[in-house]
Every structure is written in C-alpha cells, then in structure tokens.
Amino acid sequence: MSTNISPDLPPERYRSHIVPAIRLERFDEPSARAIKIKGYAADNRTCFYFHTWTLFEERFDSDDAAYQLATYSEQVIAWRLQSGKWVRQKRQENKLKNGCRQKPQLGEPEEVQETDIAR
Numbered sequence: 001m002s003t004n005i006s007p008d009l010p011p012e013r014y015r016s017h018i019v020p021a022i023r024l025e026r027f028d029e030p031s032a033r034a035i036k037i038k039g040y041a042a043d044n045r046t047c048f049y050f051h052t053w054t055l056f057e058e059r060f061d062s063d064d065a066a067y068q069l070a071t072y073s074e075q076v077i078a079w080r081l082q083s084g085k086w087v088r089q090k091r092q093e094n095k096l097k098n099g100c101r102q103k104p105q106l107g108e109p110e111e112v113q114e115t116d117i118a119r
Helices: 012-017
Strands: 023-029 034-040 046-060 066-080 086-094 110-112
Touching: none
Parallel strands: none
Antiparallel strands: 023 034, 034 046, 046 066, 066 086, 086 110
C-alpha cells in the first residue's frame, strides 16, 4: 500500500493559505492495512490529515492456491487553511466496479469543515 504524497499537493491555489505542520503523528493498523497521519501547527491544533486504506478479497487461482486481491482503496489528504476551513482531496480506486478495473481517480480539491475531512 503506497503512502506517497504527491509533491503537486496541495493544489497551487491553496499553497499560500495553508497552516504549516510542525509535528506529525502516524497511526498504523496492519490488520486493516490502514495508515493515518495527523499534523499539528505551532498552536497544537490539527492542520494536516492523511489516511489510506485498502480492502482485500480472497481469491483462488487455477491451482486453487489462495491469494489476496485489492478490491478498493481510498486516500484522503487535507490541509487547514488560515481561514479555518479545510481543503481536501480524495483518491479512490475501485477494482471491482462493474467487473472492470478502474484507474485511481484524484478528486478535485474541495473546501470542507473539519468535521467532514474523513468523509
């Protein structure tokens, strides 16, 4: 599971309005293949949020050997703006939608309230 955060993020139009993080905390949940990272500003308030997780399905190959297939993944990344609002981008990949694999899609940046970051 990749946790690389693109250098193109945050989107250009928000970069000068973001509250910088001076401290990061990382939380791992191996059983759920999930990672969460929270960043904190100088005032100790949350100013950065990132999570990623992947759902797997057990499958069997032609020799009846079991393997795990990643069927859905999600990444959310968000930054607190100086105005107090947050800007969030979500990336989803659904490999089983209509039986077809889809390319990961990075959503457009959207301004949200802090309570809506992880939704």
